[in-house]
Amino acid sequence: MEVKIHDKIFRPFISDVAIAARIREMGIRITDDYRAQNPLFLVVLKGSFIFAADLFRHVGTAASVSFIRLNSYNGDTTSGSVKTILGLQESVKGRHVVVIEDIIDTGTTLHHFLPLLHSEEPASLRIATFLVKPDALQYDDVRADYTGFEIPDKFVVGYGLDYDGLGRNLPDLYQEVRQSF
Numbered sequence: 001m002e003v004k005i006h007d008k009i010f011r012p013f014i015s016d017v018a019i020a021a022r023i024r025e026m027g028i029r030i031t032d033d034y035r036a037q038n039p040l041f042l043v044v045l046k047g048s049f050i051f052a053a054d055l056f057r058h059v060g061t062a063a064s065v066s067f068i069r070l071n072s073y074n075g076d077t078t079s080g081s082v083k084t085i086l087g088l089q090e091s092v093k094g095r096h097v098v099v100i101e102d103i104i105d106t107g108t109t110l111h112h113f114l115p116l117l118h119s120e121e122p123a124s125l126r127i128a129t130f131l132v133k134p135d136a137l138q139y140d141d142v143r144a145d146y147t148g149f150e151i152p153d154k155f156v157v158g159y160g161l162d163y164d165g166l167g168r169n170l171p172d173l174y175q176e177v178r179q180s181f
Contacts, residue, residue, distance in 0.1 A: 030055075105153075
């Protein structure tokens with residue numbers, strides 16, 4: 001069933017069942033990679049909160065979580081600049097860090113944030129993302145180590161992702177229907 005959010009129409013793209021299965025697989029892989037290392041999951045708010053919670057529940061080793069808030073979007077497009085709303089609240093020095101991102105689109109957010117994080121000297125740094133848009137990616141230094149789904153360069157909402165504040169609560173992922181006039 002299609003949904004209308006503001007001025008856009010979206011249709012179902014990836015079901016909640018497929019999402020849950022993929023996140024379970026990601027959690028198992030992260031557990032294997034970080035057993036007995038107590039990784040710190042650094043969640044990029046707001047869009048990642050649902051993905052992060054579901055992924056975190058599937059990590060079967062000791063781990064902790066912290067939150068940052070970065071913003072590079074206005075409506076349905078990236079602004080090209082990154083604003084830090086909530087920065088690091090604890091030291092990552094010597095910690096194994098997994099950055100949790102909702103979507104890697106152009107890569108602008110992580111391209112600007114990763115150098116800051118590297119300067120804090122974590123023991124290791126990896127990226128887990130719900131979605132990647134390979135055709136939109138503009139930075140070679142932004143690569144996910146754990147990816148839920150690779151998707152085409154189309155606007156999506158649901159499962160934590162929004163359009164001007166709405167749509168985050170949709171359990172499935174929806175893709176914008178391009179209308180021709």
